[in-house]
Amino acid sequence: MSEKEIKNLEAIFEAKIARDEKIEPKDWMPEKYRKTHIRQMSQHAHSEIVGMLPEGNWITRAPSLRRKVALLAKVQDEAGHGLYLYSATETLGISREELYEQLHSGKAKYSSIFNYPTITWADIGAIGWLVDGAAIINQVPLCSTSFGPYARAMVRVCKEESFHQRQGYEIMLTLANGTPEQKEMAQDALNRWWWPSLMMFGPTDDMSTHTEQSMKWKLKRKTNDELRQQFIDQTVPQANILGLSIPDPDLKWNEERGHYDFGPINWDEFWQVVKGHGPCNKERLQTRVDAWEEGEWVRDAAMAYAEKKAERKVKQAG
């Protein structure tokens, strides 16, 4: 194809997206569109998978059977989210093996929030409330993103997320209305998870790259700062209902803006964790790699058994 022909195809492609038409896997797409989507979708999938680890840490120690079945179901949903997203990514022509290899080698990133530890049971409440809450705000706009398989996966994911957030908030509510020690535990979890949750929306708009391209392809509909503000505005009243305080002395309602003002975010910490120096980066990745390697014999045995069965069928038919 000549350069002019490609330019022409690109113009048709961009117009299609502007008209709100979806792009499907076998449609022509610019190489950059394919690469950007493989990167973003696989990062998203990896986040769902690694995201199971901090919560999985508390399944055996959940304080009641009710909490235990809920947490199990939530963590199982996150596995499902990862699988929806991996298979949607594979439609772009990359294999599952390659995707795993990118995660396990450290080449691919996942959401930094999962590099923080879950020290107490209240952390499970705070994660559902804040981390799933922030994830919902990030994910809802993606239900109408331009790449069909991604949009469809996100519709399914978003339907399931609301239970995640509600079960987390209910944990916080119970602790906040419990003994002074329990309330303190809830406050401590909020103190530790608040700022990392705000960082989930990514760098501030003036520091963030490729936003314009992402807007055009509907990978983004609002900027990082807009989404962060939305999260703060909706979460502060929820904290008030819990009777807990947000750990930010600068947090104040701004009548004129119609939004909460908030204090500076520690972006040094953010970049440290992104670069691999968070409290649990090594442990998370190692746990994931171990699970994959220790499961190898099971995958091999299942494959060998399937082949043996298929052979037997052929013989019987012959």
Place this chain on the structure above:
Amino acid sequence: MSESKNNKKNWPLWEVFVRSKNGLEHRHFGSLHAADAEMALENARDVYTRRNEGVSIWVVESKNITASNPKDNGELFEPASDKVYRHPTFYDLPDEVKHM
């Protein structure tokens, strides 16, 4: 079947179709990896129907699906667009004619 670097066979890819209730057709829900059809069905149950989304599941190995190429869409689908006489509104009838 995909082969990894060390020449080992990986679980193949399966497409999953789910009937959400009787009276509706099976619809494509997504895909997954499994060693064989039986495992694909079991995995599809866990991945795609955790909340009563289905009453029946079909799985088919992805390599067995033949898909049309969007490049041929003109040839394949455009001939239908100038056949307006396939639609009821093409026919002029007086308003007095009812129930037609």
